[in-house]
Amino acid sequence: MKALVCILLLLETFVFVVQQQVDGGLNENEISQQISSEDGRQNPPQTDTLRAEASTDSQQYCDLGIPDIHAALRELTATVTEQKGNIRELTATVTEQKENNRELTATVTEQKENIRELTATVTEQKENIRELRDEMNKKNEEISNLTLSQVELRKENRDREIAFSASMMESGGGYIGPFTSEFTLTYRNVFTNIGNAYNPITGVFIAPLKGAYMFRVSVYGYAPTASAASIYKNEERMVMAYDMQAQDQDRLNSSNGVVLILEVGDVVYVKLWPNTKIFDDRYNRNTFSGYLLFPLR
Template structure:
């Protein structure tokens, strides 16, 4: 508090001196008297002892406060300068790290793009070169009848004539699409009169087309075909109708089931 009073006193005296110099100037005695007068106003004497103590404390405070303030300002300035330097260094480091990260991300993006394009091209080539075709006869050996049965059955064409791509299973009689595309299927039926010869091409459990012939006597012969759009995993097979009978032998292959890929689709 004494230091603050000292500072205010000096400022007031300085303003007064400047004003007097502007108005006409003061001599040294007048300045001394003015300072003494100001000291008297700020510290009115109560006793000789108190006045002396107050004068001594004020002088010591004035002498001590200014060096402390200047030292604090110098220390604060040095600290601010140091912090500014640290901030500039940190900003530079952050910019360098940001540039490095962006470059690494761009490299990764390029790698992923190149890999994806390579995989797509490889898949296209694989699909383009993929060949799927099969044809199978009903009997592996010998001759005989199949049917009649009280309910529908899936025909198993056991004699594999062609099975490129191995998409047809001779054990189950089911063709399973290995890739999306457009396929052609055909079925032929042969039998003897009296029961009729009827079979259907089935896709995923749904009847698509039927090959049918019926007459009381003599031979029965029919065929039918269809073009199907299949997704990967779709199944196609042939079912013999109830109460129908077909006839075949392994030499003539009168009942057949065939199919092939016309073209793949993306």
């Protein structure tokens, strides 16, 4: 309790002195008188003995109960200085963190921009892929349609594939003719008969389709008898292959061809010319051939 009283007295005296200095200042005597006056107002008159005892007791209590205020201030100053250092370090750390945050923010912004560009690129690539896929689907559809058309055309053409070629004798050799009138020749040794439009028994070709056909005939023989044969369409002579030599045993060779427009069911065949003869053997010297150039509608 006495220690508290001592502290209060010291604080009151300190405040008074500071106030007087601020107001205009007092000299030491005035300060002493003021203090004495204050003591006289606050305390009843005492004897010198009691005042001395009280002063001694207060000094003892102040010495025993109050620590050194200067030491306390030094510790407080040291603490404040340390805290200021900590604050400076903390401020530097915060500043560094702010700079790191700014750099991180800039990096994040850059990454966002890169992501936007990448997203735009991916979107563009997806669009290109869709266009390519659509184009490929279109091409595949065209190819499929073309393939189907080709298959149908091939099937149609297969039905239109007509060709034949044959010679006179299947084996051996010898003369055919002469006859006093025209004689229909039968070419029995068949090389090709696509479409089976040629009949080797009758020697007649029957047109299965309307179209343009190419026909060709060749004759071979020996002089002095002439060798001659004609291609007929239905009952009409079209062309003739003819050869004649004066010297005996001279070889006779001749051929001729024609393109005919035939209707379905028209017939084409070869007739030996009257009083002529041909010779055939294993070399197949006399032939009759024909094929469809293109169909007509």
